[in-house]
């Protein structure tokens with residue numbers, strides 16, 4: 001079965017991508033994902049705030065050492081003194097990129113203009129095949145307008161695009177008032193891929209303990225319906241590649257995303273829940289499903305159930321995915 005595909009111009013052995021998660025915290029974890037067969041790996045995000053905190057802590061440490069034993073400073077590597085924060089991430093990225101035979105995509109969550117560009121450039125130098133911008137931004141201020149929030153995304157993308165030559169993907173939140181419009185704006189601003197959608201940590205309240213819980217919840221297949229709908233609607237309307245993330249549990253979820261029009265399908269929760277070896281289950285299951293339905297390559301099935309780009313946009317604005325497909329008179333009676 002031919003599962004090969006391309007994502008942002010990068011050739012992949014298959015469309016299953018391990019998305020950013022703690023599975024890539026170590027070199028061993030990254031190797032396990034690659035051995036399990038995924039087509040590419042997105043590393044966990046480098047968070048600029050964390051770096052700043054770490055940098056501040058390290059700077060204090062350096063100051064303390066300097067005050068007590070000035071000569072001991074020689075034992076602090078020069079590179080750590082310059083910028084102690086991202087070294088660990090970049091070293092891991094460098095080692096990963098050099099030792100696995102699949103593309104390693106770095107993920108960056110920046111806050112300041114300089115942070116986004118400096119770290120993106122450093123990631124490229126460390127061997128990242130591409131950079132995913134995890135714009136994890138929940139506007140807490142009631143004075144910030146929706147347009148300003150959107151513009152922040154476009155500005156970040158444009159700055160990073162100007163700083164690197166590798167492809168740049170934008171991982172989006174599902175909470176825009178006009179998802180298609182921001183997708184088109186990012187596409188025009190040069191996004192090489194749109195990753196739909198990020199999941200936000202939603203703290204919960206425990207009434208028994210009277211406490212707020214950080215609560216990272218793994219997804220379930222029903223959570224895939226929102227991103228899948230948007231992928232079906234955006235397919236053919238943006239030049240950027242479309243990456244699906246959320247709710248992949250079994251091979252049918254991968255197949256559904258590809259039919260809707262995803263270029264690649266990402267998984268974090270299922271790989272965390274069942275272990276990296278689950279990638280093999282997803283890929284074998286995808287191949288069996290393709291064989292059963294009479295497909296011999298991913299290209300044959302991708303986007304078969306996307307809303308045709310010729311379809312009047314107003315029709316799906318009013319009626320949604322299902323009605324748009326009905327109006328486009330798409331019948332699910334291909335070779336399968």
Ligand SMILES: Cc1cc2nc3c(=O)[nH]c(=O)nc-3n(C[C@H](O)[C@H](O)[C@H](O)COP(=O)(O)O)c2cc1C
Pocket residue numbers: 019020021022043044045046107134171197198199216217218219220245246247248266267268269270
């Ligand atoms: C424990 C955990 C950690 C995550 N860390 C990151 C991260 O560092 N950067 C990021 O962009 N997404 C992160 N994600 C989000 C995942 O990459 C993914 O987009 C999301 O969980 C939806 O996919 P899933 O349903 O397959 O889990 C994390 C998810 C989980 C569950």
